Amino acid sequence: MVEQESPLKPVWQPGSHGNFAAGIGVYLSESAPGSIVQLAAWAGKEKAVLQAIKAVAGLKLPDGAGGGAPGEARAAFGFAPGKFLVIDEQEGLAERFTQALDIETGTVTDLSHGRTAIRIAGPKAEWVLSKFFAIDFSATAFPIGAGRSTVHHEIFVHIQRSAPTQFELYVFRSFARSFWQALCRASEEVGYEVQ
Amino acid sequence: MLITCPYCGPRNVSEYTYQGDGNRTRPDPASTDQAAWNEYVYDRLNPAGDHHEIWQHSGGCRAHLRVTRNTLTHVVTEVSFARDAGHRKSERHRKPGAHA
Ligand SMILES: [Zn+2]
Numbered sequence: 691m692v693e694q695e696s697p698l699k700p701v702w703q704p705g706s707h708g709n710f711a712a713g714i715g716v717y718l719s720e721s722a723p724g725s726i727v728q729l730a731a732w733a734g735k736e737k738a739v740l741q742a743i744k745a746v747a748g749l750k751l752p753d754g755a756g757g758g759a760p761g762e763a764r765a766a767f768g769f770a771p772g773k774f775l776v777i778d779e780q781e782g783l784a785e786r787f788t789q790a791l792d793i794e795t796g797t798v799t800d801l802s803h804g805r806t807a808i809r810i811a812g813p814k815a816e817w818v819l820s821k822f823f824a825i826d827f828s829a830t831a832f833p834i835g836a837g838r839s840t841v842h843h844e845i846f847v848h849i850q851r852s853a854p855t856q857f858e859l860y861v862f863r864s865f866a867r868s869f870w871q872a873l874c875r876a877s878e879e880v881g882y883e884v885q
Numbered sequence: 886m887l888i889t890c891p892y893c894g895p896r897n898v899s900e901y902t903y904q905g906d907g908n909r910t911r912p913d914p915a916s917t918d919q920a921a922w923n924e925y926v927y928d929r930l931n932p933a934g935d936h937h938e939i940w941q942h943s944g945g946c947r948a949h950l951r952v953t954r955n956t957l958t959h960v961v962t963e964v965s966f967a968r969d970a971g972h973r974k975s976e977r978h979r980k981p982g983a984h985a
Pocket of ligand 1: 947
């Protein structure tokens with residue numbers, strides 16, 4: 691496989707920044723999974739795709755819009771009608787889905803090198819994200835595992851809540867550096883640590 | 886202005902792209918019926934009130950939606966997936982005074 695290089699490298703500054711004297715508000719990191727795969731079911735084939743996600747990734751997604759399953763090694767969530775994002779820390783997930791899903795059921799798109807995965811965690815994660823996206827980040831409206839598709843100006847993003855105060859953001863790779871810099875700037879007021 | 890996407894829930898209008906008047910019926914592409922094409926391209930109901938429209942949730946799930954929006958108040962009263970709706974017969978009426 692091609693060795694991945696982070697688009698954040700030129701602006702990567704580990705350590706504490708901003709107003710952190712009273713404590714760190716958010717921890718920012720790049721999770722760099724080996725695989726990011728988009729699955730799209732043809733009309734009426736959603737259940738078959740969900741079964742394939744269970745068979746290949748071992749993840750059982752709940753029914754309903756934006757339903758998802760969080761996890762360190764593997765995670766998945768719905769982000770549009772009949773469409774799912776599956777993430778694996780290992781490479782090769784797209785090949786496994788291509789074998790498991792026939793073309794009559796749905797399509798497999800390997801986005802592993804097309805998206806940058808950014809993690810924001812900490813007590814002020816909801817607060818900082820609320821400055822970017824006009825969606826409800828409260829735990830009742832956006833439960834653990836759930837996925838959302840939204841946009842910050844022209845920067846499209848898929849978001850999964852992976853823990854009570856932790857979110858995974860999947861941003862187009864070409865926008866990732868700009869988005870990361872905006873995220874750092876927005877985190878200054880609460881104090882942030884790049885890990 | 887908020888549009889409640891059937892998949893994503895209520896979202897700001899900035900996440901959406903207007904795809905045009907939802908009252909039109911596209912003629913058969915092979916048709917050379919000039920009146921039908923003229924109606925499709927130019928004739929609009931232009932109501933002061935509820936209006937059927939097509940919007941895409943381009944900054945979200947990217948689904949195409951059928952939306953009923955009040956042109957006086959921007960209140961959105963009905964949203965459904967365009968692919969589920971088919972074409973509603975009641976919307977095929979023309980603008981008063983439009984040529985046959
Ligand atoms: Zn939507």
